[in-house]
Amino acid sequence: MQRMFEGFDFTNFWEDSEYALKEYVSEMPSDELIASVEQELGYKLPASYIWLMKQHNGGIPVNTCFPTDQTTSWADDHVAITGIFGIGREKAYSLCGEFGSQFMIEEWEYPAIGVAICDCPSAGHDMIFLDYRECGPDGEPKVVHVDQEWDYKITPLSDSFEKFIRGLVNEEDFELED
Template sequence: MPPFESFDFSSFWKTSDYATREYVDVTPNAETLAEVEKRLGYKLPAAYVALAGNQNGGMPIKTAHRTDAPTSWAQDHVAITGIYSIGWEKANSLCGSFGSQFWIEEWGYPDIGIYFADCPSAGHDMLCLDYRSCGPAGDPSVVHVDQEFDFKITAVAPSFEAFIGSLEDGANFDID
């Protein structure tokens, strides 16, 4: 079954000038996808590519995902600001100025995969496609990496598609 076959994207993305300026890029073609994967050293999950076919990067309306372990953000969830586009033109794209390699090289995040979503903490925690168990061509899980807790890695979702499908409204949670 193709990724997101029954997913309704009509109310997934938040529209804003900031999202358009910092995250949203044109739909990637095969050449762009190949170049991004080459630069990153990983094959992107089919679900990530499918999401970019709907809209390539942006700020989702639902920004919270439940966790089984506490993080520096909350006891029971993580929050994201935006999802990086496939490309290098936007600052918040996978290969952009604040892309995956930036977090590894400049902030010291562990080199375990692709950092694809930033959090409201402005860099003190990130979401990552974790390729440690599947290898660079496999289907990665999603983890939260917490710079504030010595780069603690917390499992979030078994796949990117599961992550997107389980995002919730942040108002469902108490951040105290």
């Protein structure tokens, strides 16, 4: 079996601000919690996502942008995230938290294509989802950007959660082009 995130340096990955710790970061998830969250959401979470959440359960990464080859409501060439939802229920921005995946689907009418895993700086007007439409609820989901402002347009980002995390870049990479 392939090792998760082999060769990837997480040393300066997380921005552990007071806000991040209060709103996003949960205690390390137990196997029982992971199973109950998966049951509640109706989807098996990717092994790479579970692995990362067992290292640091949710939070705000230092690198918050993901390059795209399609224009979105955020930018011509990238999307931005505010944070990554942890596995849990206690934090507002966790998978089953107050502003978690089901909230986005039920209250904001996002398409029920999978699991919302990252919020974006638009305060709910776009989100990053694990997209299970092709693989089914037990498969390896793709990562997509869903744009409420553009009639819930779905923009593919990555074939896997691990590739999504590896592809995050710093916002400064885009500031020069503005």
